[in-house]
Amino acid sequence: MLKVFNTASQKKEEFVPLQAGKVSMYVCGPTVYNYIHVGNARSAIAFDVIRRYLIFSGYDVNFVSNFTDVDDKIINRAQEEGVSEKEIADKYIKAFYADTIPLNILPATKRTRATEVIEDIISFIQDLIGKGYAYESGGDVISSTQIS
Numbered sequence: 001m002l003k004v005f006n007t008a009s010q011k012k013e014e015f016v017p018l019q020a021g022k023v024s025m026y027v028c029g030p031t032v033y034n035y036i037h038v039g040n041a042r043s044a045i046a047f048d049v050i051r052r053y054l055i056f057s058g059y060d061v062n063f064v065s066n067f068t069d070v071d072d073k074i075i076n077r078a079q080e081e082g083v084s085e086k087e088i089a090d091k092y093i094k095a096f097y098a099d100t101i102p103l104n105i106l107p108a109t110k111r112t113r114a115t116e117v118i119e120d121i122i123s124f125i126q127d128l129i130g131k132g133y134a135y136e137s138g139g140d141v142i143s144s145t146q147i148s
Helices: 039-055 071-082 085-103 112-129
Strands: 003-006 010-012 023-027 058-068 110-113 136-137 140-143 143-148
Touching: 010 085, 039 058, 058 085, 058 112, 058 136, 071 085, 110 112, 112 136, 112 140
Parallel strands: 023 058, 058 110
Antiparallel strands: 003 010, 003 143, 136 140
């Protein structure tokens, strides 16, 4: 049985999907301004393990992840290299795939770029806050649950 630690209640709780037999996971992917590093790889591997466990447990998993392709680091790198921000993002997205294939990480059901869905992201976060699944703290938004 999978349990999650709910930061709002400060208790471990049994994982119960919103829809029986189905799990939707959204995982924030790397900020694509450079080659991946051990932190990016660790995150990708950790969520891949969780996803594989859910699949093993019989769930149909919809795994969506993004590339953060809008960031001061991307803008700075583009200026340093004399290219567009999109060219920087494209280069490092391609490198991300090349670097994660040997790690045997399952590809996401869907990958998006933050710039393609920024309004949806803002709306989603506001909805999570409104429903009590996330909260604002020091200018950041924190999820009320995390897998432990």
